[in-house]
Amino acid sequence: MLSMSHKEYPVTVVTGFLGSGKTTLLNRMLQENHGKKIAVILNEIGDVNLDSELVVQSIGEELKIMNNGCVCCTVRGDLTKICLDLIKKKIDFDHVVIETTGMADPSPVAQTFFMDENLRKYFFLDAVVTVVDAKYIDQNLAEIKETQDQIGFADVILLNKIDTISDERVKEVEAKVKSINSIAKIFKTVNSNVQIGEVLGINAFDLQARTEIDPEITKEYHEHSHDDAIQSIYLEETRALDMERLNRFMQLVMSELGNQVLRYKGILNVKGESKRIVFQGVHTTMGSNEDRNWNENEERKTRIVFIGRHLPKDVLEEGLALCVAK
Numbered sequence: 001m002l003s004m005s006h007k008e009y010p011v012t013v014v015t016g017f018l019g020s021g022k023t024t025l026l027n028r029m030l031q032e033n034h035g036k037k038i039a040v041i042l043n044e045i046g047d048v049n050l051d052s053e054l055v056v057q058s059i060g061e062e063l064k065i066m067n068n069g070c071v072c073c074t075v076r077g078d079l080t081k082i083c084l085d086l087i088k089k090k091i092d093f094d095h096v097v098i099e100t101t102g103m104a105d106p107s108p109v110a111q112t113f114f115m116d117e118n119l120r121k122y123f124f125l126d127a128v129v130t131v132v133d134a135k136y137i138d139q140n141l142a143e144i145k146e147t148q149d150q151i152g153f154a155d156v157i158l159l160n161k162i163d164t165i166s167d168e169r170v171k172e173v174e175a176k177v178k179s180i181n182s183i184a185k186i187f188k189t190v191n192s193n194v195q196i197g198e199v200l201g202i203n204a205f206d207l208q209a210r211t212e213i214d215p216e217i218t219k220e221y222h223e224h225s226h227d228d229a230i231q232s233i234y235l236e237e238t239r240a241l242d243m244e245r246l247n248r249f250m251q252l253v254m255s256e257l258g259n260q261v262l263r264y265k266g267i268l269n270v271k272g273e274s275k276r277i278v279f280q281g282v283h284t285t286m287g288s289n290e291d292r293n294w295n296e297n298e299e300r301k302t303r304i305v306f307i308g309r310h311l312p313k314d315v316l317e318e319g320l321a322l323c324v325a326k
């Protein structure tokens with residue numbers, strides 16, 4: 001019997017603090033000539049729908065607005081229904097972009113795409129893109145917890161409005177953002193002027209996609225670490241690991257620190273494996289996969305980055321050391 005196959009649509013989640021440049025980015029996505037038809041899901045709090053008026057002309061019918069509260073509170077029901085409606089109504093689109101409100105923590109939105117079985121049939125998470133207001137980052141980080149989540153959870157970060165600060169300050173702000181999230185790709189932008197190919201269709205959650213962790217970057221910015229609640233923790237180990245021990249270690253990390261961990265990525269040197277093993281996770285949802293062969297002239301080194309709130313680096317380091325193969 002022939003099986004019915006259908007297309008799976010990538011979903012990009014755009015977050016960022018109020019007034020940071022999310023709508024500006026969205027309009028670029030809708031207006032630039034990149035050949036993708038984008039369905040936009042906007043989430044607004046209250047009745048004032050200025051944003052939707054700005055983007056509505058470009059996409060007409062495809063615009064869906066979730067208006068009853070914050071996306072992370074109503075996410076299961078509304079978001080699922082709106083996405084599945086796009087399929088049911090046979091709307092012609094290639095890519096979904098969800099803009100969350102300024103206050104929203106993006107992770108419940110992202111997790112919906114891992115957990116909801118109906119959604120998973122048709123959609124997959126492409127990336128979380130966070131727009132940061134470079135001028136007001138300190139205030140936002142100090143006053144609003146969600147700003148940290150938005151930076152910590154991102155795959156791509158636009159450090160926007162750099163025209164409003166000095167070059168020196170741009171460097172400081174970039175260092176701060178990297179100390180929170182050393183995995184994300186950072187672009188310094190004015191009016192969210194990033195190449196659309198850098199934000200759409202990047203497959204950030206795909207285990208088959210190329211995974212790299214740059215140890216130099218993580219080290220460099222470690223010096224800048226401070227008391228901010230969310231931080232990147234970088235671990236490395238040159239001795240080969242025992243996969244079973246590592247699995248047990250990760251289970252323990254998840255049961256003890258699951259609430260504090262936002263994202264993690266690793267490239268593993270596993271005993272007896274000619275290939276690199278890559279893994280990544282979002283909160284307690286984790287996946288791993290065989291990657292390419294280790295090159296002959298490449299140091300076989302395990303590199304793991306955890307992003308989370310008040311993570312105990314020494315405990316994680318000790319735990320990883322216990323995973324070394326005998």
Ligand SMILES: Nc1nc2c(ncn2[C@@H]2O[C@H](COP(=O)(O)OP(=O)(O)OP(=O)(O)O)[C@@H](O)[C@H]2O)c(=O)[nH]1
Nearest residue numbers: 017018019020021022023024102160161190191192
């Ligand atoms: N100077 C400067 N202004 C910018 C830049 N990017 C956006 N703006 C302006 O900042 C204001 C807010 O931009 P939006 O794109 O509406 O921001 P937003 O994140 O969608 O805002 P909310 O939907 O209210 O959260 C607008 O007036 C933009 O023109 C930038 O890089 N530099």
